[in-house]
Amino acid sequence: MPESLICAGCSLLCDDVTVGHDDGELRLEPECALGAAWLAARTRAHGDGPAATIAGDAVDLERAIAHSAQLLREAQRPLVHGFAAATIEDVRAAVTLADRVGAIVATRAHAQPWPGAPAFALRGSSSATLGEIRDRSELVIVWHEDPETTHPRLLQRLGFGEGGSATRVDGPRTLVVIDDRDTATARRADLTLDWPSDRDVEALAELFDRFDGVRHATIVYGAALAAGAGGQRRELALHELVRRLSHQHHVVTLSLAAAPGTRGADDVLAWQTGYGGVVDLASGHPQLVTATGPLLEHERIDLALCVEDDPAALADGVPVISLSSVPVPAGAEVWINTAAPGVAAAGTLHRLDGVPLTLQPPWPSMAPPAAQVLTHLLKATDI
Amino acid sequence: MTEIRISGGAIHDPANDVDGEIRDLCLKDGKVVADVGPGARRIDARGMVVMPGGVDIHAHIAGPKANLARKLSPDSRRTDPLDRSELLRSGTGGLVPSTFATGYRYSLLGYTTVVEAAAPPLAARHVLAELRDTPMIDKAFLILMGNNQVLFELIRESGGAVSPQLRDAVAWWLAATGGYGVKLVNPGGVEVFKQSNGDVGGIDAEVPGYGVTPRQVLEAIGGAVHELGLPHPVHVHANDLGVPGNATTTLQTMDALSGRQAHLAHLQFHAYGGKPGGLPRSRAPELLDYLAGHKELTADVGQVMFGDAMTMTADGHVSAVLRDLDGGKWVNHDTEVETGCGIVPFTYKSGNYVHALQWGIGLELFLLGDDPWQVMLSTDHPNGGSFMSYPKLIRLLMDRGFRDDQLGRANQKAIKRTALRDGIEREYTLNEIAIITRAAPARRLGLRDKGQLGIGADADVTIYHDRADREEMFSTPRYVIKGGELVVEEGDLRRVDDGLLLSSRASFDAEIERVLKPLFADRYTVSFDHYPVRDPALREPAVTVEASP
Numbered sequence: 063m064p065e066s067l068i069c070a071g072c073s074l075l076c077d078d079v080t081v082g083h084d085d086g087e088l089r090l091e092p093e094c095a096l097g098a099a100w101l102a103a104r105t106r107a108h109g110d111g112p113a114a115t116i117a118g119d120a121v122d123l124e125r126a127i128a129h130s131a132q133l134l135r136e137a138q139r140p141l142v143h144g145f146a147a148a149t150i151e152d153v154r155a156a157v158t159l160a161d162r163v164g165a166i167v168a169t170r171a172h173a174q175p176w177p178g179a180p181a182f183a184l185r186g187s188s189s190a191t192l193g194e195i196r197d198r199s200e201l202v203i204v205w206h207e208d209p210e211t212t213h214p215r216l217l218q219r220l221g222f223g224e225g226g227s228a229t230r231v232d233g234p235r236t237l238v239v240i241d242d243r244d245t246a247t248a249r250r251a252d253l254t255l256d257w258p259s260d261r262d263v264e265a266l267a268e269l270f271d272r273f274d275g276v277r278h279a280t281i282v283y284g285a286a287l288a289a290g291a292g293g294q295r296r297e298l299a300l301h302e303l304v305r306r307l308s309h310q311h312h313v314v315t316l317s318l319a320a321a322p323g324t325r326g327a328d329d330v331l332a333w334q335t336g337y338g339g340v341v342d343l344a345s346g347h348p349q350l351v352t353a354t355g356p357l358l359e360h361e362r363i364d365l366a367l368c369v370e371d372d373p374a375a376l377a378d379g380v381p382v383i384s385l386s387s388v389p390v391p392a393g394a395e396v397w398i399n400t401a402a403p404g405v406a407a408a409g410t411l412h413r414l415d416g417v418p419l420t421l422q423p424p425w426p427s428m429a430p431p432a433a434q435v436l437t438h439l440l441k442a443t444d445i
Numbered sequence: 446m447t448e449i450r451i452s453g454g455a456i457h458d459p460a461n462d463v464d465g466e467i468r469d470l471c472l473k474d475g476k477v478v479a480d481v482g483p484g485a486r487r488i489d490a491r492g493m494v495v496m497p498g499g500v501d502i503h504a505h506i507a508g509p510k511a512n513l514a515r516k517l518s519p520d521s522r523r524t525d526p527l528d529r530s531e532l533l534r535s536g537t538g539g540l541v542p543s544t545f546a547t548g549y550r551y552s553l554l555g556y557t558t559v560v561e562a563a564a565p566p567l568a569a570r571h572v573l574a575e576l577r578d579t580p581m582i583d584k585a586f587l588i589l590m591g592n593n594q595v596l597f598e599l600i601r602e603s604g605g606a607v608s609p610q611l612r613d614a615v616a617w618w619l620a621a622t623g624g625y626g627v628k629l630v631n632p633g634g635v636e637v638f639k640q641s642n643g644d645v646g647g648i649d650a651e652v653p654g655y656g657v658t659p660r661q662v663l664e665a666i667g668g669a670v671h672e673l674g675l676p677h678p679v680h681v682h683a684n685d686l687g688v689p690g691n692a693t694t695t696l697q698t699m700d701a702l703s704g705r706q707a708h709l710a711h712l713q714f715h716a717y718g719g720k721p722g723g724l725p726r727s728r729a730p731e732l733l734d735y736l737a738g739h740k741e742l743t744a745d746v747g748q749v750m751f752g753d754a755m756t757m758t759a760d761g762h763v764s765a766v767l768r769d770l771d772g773g774k775w776v777n778h779d780t781e782v783e784t785g786c787g788i789v790p791f792t793y794k795s796g797n798y799v800h801a802l803q804w805g806i807g808l809e810l811f812l813l814g815d816d817p818w819q820v821m822l823s824t825d826h827p828n829g830g831s832f833m834s835y836p837k838l839i840r841l842l843m844d845r846g847f848r849d850d851q852l853g854r855a856n857q858k859a860i861k862r863t864a865l866r867d868g869i870e871r872e873y874t875l876n877e878i879a880i881i882t883r884a885a886p887a888r889r890l891g892l893r894d895k896g897q898l899g900i901g902a903d904a905d906v907t908i909y910h911d912r913a914d915r916e917e918m919f920s921t922p923r924y925v926i927k928g929g930e931l932v933v934e935e936g937d938l939r940r941v942d943d944g945l946l947l948s949s950r951a952s953f954d955a956e957i958e959r960v961l962k963p964l965f966a967d968r969y970t971v972s973f974d975h976y977p978v979r980d981p982a983l984r985e986p987a988v989t990v991e992a993s994p
Contacts, residue, residue: 068975077975150574151982161535183519186776186788191567193781193970194639219970227970277641305775308765312642314779329512333544333575336537338516347526347535348543350519408980410570416509416778417971418570420980 065424070147070404071100072213073319073414081424094214103388104402105425111389113429114398123398127435130367130383130396131442137365139344140165141357141380144371145327146320147387147402148432149409149421153323153330155436156369161334163445164344166351166361169327180352181288181297188304190280190314191415196221197230198312201279203238203269205300206259206286207318210246213414216282216318223250231278238269259286263299270307279311284318319414323370323403326412368394370403370432385432400432407431447930448473448481454490454908457879458497460888460897464876470495472904475929479900486931490908493923496879497896498557498905502886503680503710503745504826506547507561507575507586509568510757510786513776514541514827517788518755532941540755540790540827544578548944552581552933554835555907555922558887558895558947561586562628562680562710562825563759565780566593567971569622573983576946581932583905583988585890585947587680588622589759589784590615590666591629592636595964597655597662605661607668610960615669616953616992617961621977623948623984626677626890627670628710630759631684632662635785638762648684648697659684663701671705673951674994676891678706686711686763689719692728696735703739708889711747711825713807725802726862729809736819743889745823748807748838750830751795751855757828761785782968793830801856803829805863811842812869817880821889835882836919842873843915878919891990892947904929946984951992 068077071094080091081101088105090097114126121129134140142160145153160167195202202220209216221229222237229235239251241259248254257265266281273279281304288297300315307313319325332338335348340357342349357363358380366373366382373382373390381395387402401407406427412418430438451470456463471481505511515522522539527546529535536546551559564572564586576584590596599611615627633652634645645652648659667679683698685691695715699707709715716732717725736742756767761777764787768775776788793800807829814820822839826832841848849868852860860866873881887896894903906926912918925933932940958973965973978984 066974077972150570154574154578158534161529183517184774186517186774188775188777190779191781191970193968194779196970197781197968198639228967230968305768308642308777309769312639314777328516329509329571330574332512332515333507334578335535336515336522336539336541336543336546337519343529343535346528348537349526350523410574410980410983412571416571417567418574419971419975420570420978422975 066422067424068404068419068421069094069097069100070322070411070421071097073322073325074213074215074219075322075411075413075419076215077419092215096214101405104405111399114396116396118392123430126396126398127438127442130439131444133365133381133383133395134163134367134439134443135445139361139363140365140367141168141363142166142367142369143168144368144373145169145323146371148323148327148370149403149411150326150330151409152369152432152436153327154334155433157331157334159436159440159443161343162440163443164346166340166342166344166357166363167331168340168357169324169331181294181301185298185301185305187301188308188314189316189415191417192219195280195314195316196227198278199235199280200231200233200276201236201238201273203240203266203279203281204247205240205281205283207282207284208241208245208247209282209318210250213318217247217250236273260290260292263296263303266303267307270311274310276311279313280316281313282316282318285320316415322411325414325416326410329412369436370400385435387429398435399429400435401427401429403431448485449488449926449929449931450481450485451488451490451495451906451908454493454495455911456495456898457875458898459876459880460884461899470898470906472906472926472929475904477898477900477902477904488908488924492911494875494909494911496907496909497883497898497902498907498925498927499555499882500886500890500892500896501551501556501559501823501832502821502889503562503823504559504832505562505757505828506559506826507544507579508564508572509778510563510788511541512575513778514755514757514788515543517774517776518790521753533938540753540831544575545580548579548581549938550833552925552927552938553936554832554920555909555925556582557905557925557927558583558892560584560625560890563630564588564624565784566618566622566624567780567783569624569978570983573623573946573978577983580941580943581927583945583947585625587626587628588618588624589630590618590627591632591662592784594636594655594782594968595961596666597652597657598964600661600665601656603665605657605665607665607672609954610957611665612669612673613953613957614961615666616673616951617957619949619951620953623946623978623987625947625949626675626680627666628680628682629663629666630682630784631686631762632659633657634659634684635759635761638765639779639785642765644762645684648694648701660701663698667702667705667707672994674992675951676949676990676992677889678708680708680710682710682760683715686714686760687766688721689717689723689725690721691715691717692731695732699735699739699742702742704741706741709742709744711823711828712744712810713747713749713803713829716806716810725799727802727806727809729806730813730864733810733814737815740819743819743821743885745821746807746810747823747825747829749793749800749803750824750834750838751793751800751804752830754791754793754830755788755827756791757788759784759786761787763787764789767791781970795855798856798859801859802862804855805860805865808841808848809864812871813864817877818885820881821885822881836916839878839919840916843878845870845872943986946987947990948984948987949990949992
């Protein structure tokens with residue numbers, strides 16, 4: 063009997079998925095390579111591994127929490143970060159702990175400097191949920207991203223191609239991909255423009271001149287827009303352009319969050335502290351960190367608590383406490399096995415467009431969710 | 446639980462016709478009781494003013510819109526930090542404070558109940574999660590239904606009448622989200638903005654593609670809420686907000702709603718004479734006249750306060766207009782099927798004709814009406830100004846000398862076009878303040894145990910020093926008691942209360958799900974089965990107020 067599943071394989075959080083067995087293999091319907099990989103990693107982890115490890119040696123949960131609490135008490139400059147697969151409940155608990163111990167909090171996207179946050183705070187943005195784009199946008203422009211690889215069902219859910227969701231747009235729709243690479247997404251485009259990634263975003267205005275009859279358009283972008291030299295300027299330019307185009311068209315943007323937990327983590331951080339991005343709680347109140355160098359060096363981090371993410375995303379050199387439903391590479395000082403959100407644990411995630419969804423775990427496990435571990439850790443830390 | 450005897454204070458409890466009577470008030474097990482034992486804690490309130498805890502009927506404190514506004518305005522909070530303590534979480538203030546700071550600061554002002562006035566149903570989980578992190582106050586949220594394409598279909602099918610299906614759908618949506626009441630924002634107009642950047646153009650224009658008019662939306666959904674007997678009537682942000690001449694639309698809206706209970710939000714923004722594109726003038730007196738003849742209608746004012754504000758609304762068209770006026774930051778976010786969202790930081794300047802007129806119109810609505818039960822205090826936080834400005838607003842209403850001084854600093858051309866030009870003698874009494882800040886909002890929300898201090902009422906009580914400077918008095922209550930526990934003492938939080946979620950419940954025929962399911966499949970990108978919020982961690986602890994048809 064197939065189980066209903068909200069897939070957390072990427073930030074699209076497809077909630078029309080079923081999972082069944084086929085010759086002993088788990089199979090997702092509709093098929094999705096990312097979803098299958100996400101599920102396989104978490105069902106493999108669902109076996110008989112240890113509850114926790116310290117320096118690679120199996121220990122029980124209580125000992126791991128006690129040791130982690132000791133590390134947190136001794137740390138001068140702890141960092142709480144990650145959240146790639148974390149639920150809202152996990153992040154709420156993590157920020158609560160960070161507030162108590164005076165840590166820096168950084169979401170995955172912000173573990174390295176992320177110029178996008180300042181761009182939003184400087185000018186704002188125009189955005190929409192997936193359904194708005196599917197049912198209104200006659201023109202969808204993808205700027206140097208390859209969602210066919212990173213968000214495999216995005217185009218389908220926006221109503222493009224065979225098997226795409228039904229759209230309510232009357233008349234033709236055009237998919238434009240701007241990329242100088244040969245990508246799977248580019249191959250599906252109605253029009254491809256091989257502009258280099260550092261080309262001025264302003265050039266998009268020319269494109270709108272060609273499509274001046276469209277009433278509604280969407281620009282899809284991701285980390286590539288703000289990456290590298292001039293990244294913040296490019297992102298600012300995009301939002302400035304959207305604002306200008308909005309006098310003639312209804313123009314929205316869709317930002318491709320890299321991981322399923324990223325959007326929600328930033329949202330929780332913002333509502334609990336007032337700031338998104340990287341927030342320093344060491345002074346006793348939230349302060350926005352606008353570091354332009356790698357956090358570990360810039361902020362002299364001496365302990366990292368990584369929540370539902372790959373701790374290797376940070377540079378080596380600091381002890382790591384990892385709460386993860388997937389066994390982490392050797393090297394973590396402490397690893398605590400958690401129940402995988404969406405597979406073994408319930409919880410809420412925010413889709414890339416901000417829509418919140420509650421994960422329905424088909425196979426609840428004995429392992430605790432990260433939120434529960436963090437709450438115990440807060441008590442044990444006793445600061 | 447704690448037993449408390451508040452001794453010798455002047456009780457202002459207008460819901461029970463108590464106006465400054467000096468007597469004791471007893472609290473036990475979270476309720477007002479007739480008496481308590483000799484071991485009860487005694488609070489000496491001699492020389493002090495005792496009121497029910499404040500009830501804010503219309504504010505924007507939680508959800509995706511508020512959170513985008515936080516991210517948009519780090520600059521406004523950098524200088525307003527809130528330190529953590531053994532008792533409290535850290536946070537930041539500014540125009541849109543972090544969630545913990547929101548709860549703490551409302552409590553420090555003596556408020557114990559707040560309504561988030563505009564939540565997209567699709568984002569209910571987000572709203573609920575933020576409200577869970579907003580301590581000290583009981584909170585409710587209103588769900589946006591005035592531009593819901595599924596409801597448009599049902600209204601079109603019924604020819605604009607209140608059909609059983611529409612009634613059931615409204616009740617279903619409340620059950621699915623945990624919402625308390627129904628909000629209509631620029632009915633039909635938000636959908637038109639999402640289609641074409643435009644607006645619907647009056648309440649009798651058809652929404653393209655749907656065959657319904659704003660009037661039909663008002664009458665059908667307002668009627669459905671009325672027939673369901675929800676504790677709070679339909680809560681309406683009328684069409685044409687901010688447009689010179691919009692008082693005509695507002696009068697038409699009130700006329701469409703008349704004969705059934707309804708609440709008009711931030712009436713000040715809908716009280717303008719003049720012509721679109723021209724300079725506005727005040728038509729507040731006409732709206733007050735209409736209200737005087739229609740006791741089934743109420744309003745909150747949406748007072749503008751000079752200084753910084755954060756406009757945030759489901760009415761994306763309004764934000765686009767402000768964007769072009771101001772040239773500053775702008776956020777737009779369109780939510781499928783249901784609503785829009787716009788955010789623009791804004792500054793109201795006393796020397797600006799339009800801003801001064803808005804300020805004056807708000808005061809006219811407060812001061813020219815004869816029934817404070819009908820016109821309640823709000824700044825449409827943070828649209829007209831922060832809730833932190835309520836004490837100053839109260840002083841404007843209670844202190845003519847202060848008001849006249851402030852009038853003198855405002856744009857005189859604007860003031861001359863209001864009834865304030867010759868000065869208005871009226872000064873609100875403490876009981877009238879108690880009406881517009883507690884008793885009337887609670888009654889209008891159908892919260893029978895709030896906003897009053899009769900036996901059995903919730904033990905939410907605020908005790909003030911009776912100071913001549915009313916702004917100072919209402920800025921720093923001497924004591925605040927929430928749910929029978931002392932939570933604030935002389936400007937300090939003493940105890941943290943999580944606060945309750947207030948939801949309402951109306952019965953509906955489960956068959957409505959068979960009607961809604963295919964409409965959802967056509968329009969939403971979230972499946973019907975995954976739409977309702979079922980997680981107890983989000984919906985509890987809650988008090989559910991039953992509808993009474």
